[in-house]
Amino acid sequence: MAPQLRFTPFLLLRGFAAAKTCTNLTIPVNIESRQGLFKTIPFEGNLDATTFSQEFTNIGQNYSNVLLKDYQTVRGQYKISAKFCHPDNGTTSSVVQVLTHGIGFDKSYWDLPFNNYNYSYTDRAISHGYSTLAIDRLGIGNSSHGDPINVIQAQAEVEALNDITGLLRNGSVPSIDTSFHKVVHVGHSFGSVQSYWLSALYPDNTDGLILTGWSTNGTWLPATIASWNLHLARLNQPLRFGNSSNSGVLNLIKNDNQGEGLIKTILTLLQSVEVDLPNQDIWDVIATTEVGDLINGYNQTIEPLNYPGGYMAWSDFTANQYAFLLPGYYDLALGLFAERTKQPVTAGELLTIGSSPPSSSFSGPVLVVTGEQDAIFCGGDCYATGSAADSIPAAAEVAFPNASVFEAYIQPNTGHGLNAHYNSTGAYEVIQNWLEDHGLES
Known part of the structure; x- marks a missing residue:
């Protein structure tokens, strides 16, 4: 009963x-x-x-x-x-x-x-x-x-x-x-x-x-x-989960000394009138693909969590929704927050x-x-x-x-x-x- x-x-x-x-x-x-x-x-x-x-x-x-x-x-x-x-x-x-x-x-x-x-x-x-x-x-x-x-x-x-x-x-x-x-x-x-x-x-x-x-x-x-399409955590969100083994990736993403860092380049490209992408397409590229995860953690002042290989994370926000969120019954902004702050899972x-x-x-x-x-x-x-x-x-x-x-x-x-x-x-x-x-x- x-x-x-x-x-x-x-x-x-x-x-x-x-x-x-x-x-x-x-x-x-x-x-x-x-x-x-x-x-x-x-x-x-x-x-x-x-x-x-x-x-x-x-x-x-x-x-x-x-x-x-x-x-x-x-x-x-x-x-x-x-x-x-x-x-x-x-x-x-x-x-x-x-x-x-x-x-x-x-x-x-x-x-x-x-x-x-x-x-x-x-x-x-x-x-x-x-x-x-x-x-x-x-x-x-x-x-x-x-x-x-x-x-x-x-x-x-x-x-x-x-x-x-x-x-x-x-x-x-x-x-x-x-x-x-x-x-x-x-x-x-x-x-x-x-x-x-x-x-x-x-x-x-x-x-x-x-x-x-x-x-x-x-x-x-x-x-x-x-459904998670697992990635290594340190490669999925290198600015949060990265360690010394992917310092080159970190430098590529964060190096804005000459205005050529990957993040700045991506954002500039997507917002360029020459590309002529509708705002919805720009949002989809950034928020619902691995691009968003690469950007997550940018300009954070905390130290990376230094997860080694064997710590994995789902690929992007689409995988997040599939496993955790019921469409129409959650705040999209909260879903994006959860993706930005997600944590990994170990093979063990x-x-x-x-x-x-x-x-x-x-x-x-x-x-x-x-x-x-x-x-x-x-x-x-x-x-x-x-x-x-x-x-x-x-x-x-x-x-x-x-x-x-x-x-x-x-x-x-x-x-x-x-x-x-x-x-x-x-x-x-x-x-x-x-x-x-x-x-x-x-």
């Missing part, structure tokens, strides 16, 4: 801004992760990324098994970049929501600065009195990077998430002067995979699960990888994304929130179950045989990237109400 969840129409929530205090911090974590040791494969150019995609999506083989040589234990101390927020009244809730982003994003996914934070999940949680900790997953953003095949894998990221959770419970996180009675894990997509995985390995280290953009059906992962993550345990013994409450037309976990229609279940996400109930309650909520008019759609705040309110209804109030 479909769950009856409280729903506040998103139109009543638009323009809301929570009063919050936030601190950016770095959390040292110690991990010990038993994981795959894969054969070394080349990642020198974009054709190598294409070859990886071809092998990964080959229906006749399991590419993870093809590359697997052995198993290893990865040990070490790493740094996790995080953003801690709490209500702007000097109080810190005894319940903290740990927010884990998916592929292509970083911790800003939960507190998008676009349009005066109008899409901020953090603001909605803060308005209900919760504290939040949004993290850059291990290997991504401003967290520690590492070997993209044999270190930055799903299991290692789960171990980092588990260590952070223990530190929160013990009051041992730097710059957070409190311990938390309850920790709720909120994930999106790959972040939901990791939150689920944590609940399977360490069921006593979470008090509640909110899994957004998720189901247990991985049928459409190969189609997703194919893709090779291990399907390795999570088949079920979890977690005995607390579980809520799955997925967009009605999620392409990655529902193939574009979350209700297309052939009457086998109320929805594709609802079928995940079998993975939680001991859960105190399991419910699946389908957000209408929404694709995979739930937080980037017009009605995102409606889903946020469903989540906060559900937590309060199931013993996880702030």
Whole structure:
């Protein structure tokens, strides 16, 4: 039977801004992760990324098994970049929501600065009195990077998430002067995979699960990888992701000493009356092709993130829309913002994304929130179950045989990237109400 969840129409929530205090911090974590040791494969150019995609999506083989040589234990101390927020009244809730982003994003996914934070999940949680900790997953953003095949894998990221959770419970996180009675894990997509995985390995280290953009059906992962048309991150957005190995590309793009830098040349050419391109064509060339990604990051004052080969990114904004955004139900400017700020995925993550345990013994409450037309976990229609279940996400109930309650909520008019759609705040309110209804109030 479909769950009856409280729903506040998103139109009543638009323009809301929570009063919050936030601190950016770095959390040292110690991990010990038993994981795959894969054969070394080349990642020198974009054709190598294409070859990886071809092998990964080959229906006749399991590419993870093809590359697997052995198993290893990865040990070490790493740094996790995080953003801690709490209500702007000097109080810190005894319940903290740990927010884990998916592929292509970083911790800003939960507190998008676009349009005066109008899409901020953090603001909605803060308005209900919760504290939040949004993290850059291990290997991504401003967290520690590492070997993209044999270190930055799903299991290692789960171990980092588990260590952070223990530190929160013990009051041992730097710059957070409190311990938390309850920790709720909120994930999106790959972040939901990791939150689920944590609940399977360490069921006593979470008090509640909110899994957004998720189901247990991985049928459409190969189609997703194919649609991304993967490039090496350092070549796709060299001004943000570049490193010393492509310094020549960086110089070509940025060298404006003689007014001949590639960016200036492209813009001048497209705007030239001699070319006589309509404005729409100019926009299409810049915004919806790799040209836009080459320009992204230009004039930024931050240092490049220095991702080596083996870190990959989807090719351009068209691939972004296909996987994450439902046409007509998102702000085009926000889509372009997401493309400018996208983050990569490692080969190791893709090779291990399907390795999570088949079920979890977690005995607390579980809520799955997925967009009605999620392409990655529902193939574009979350209700297309052939009457086998109320929805594709609802079928995940079998993975939680001991859960105190399991419910699946389908957000209408929404694709995979739930937080980037017009009605995102409606889903946020469903989540906060559900937590309060199931013993996880702030």
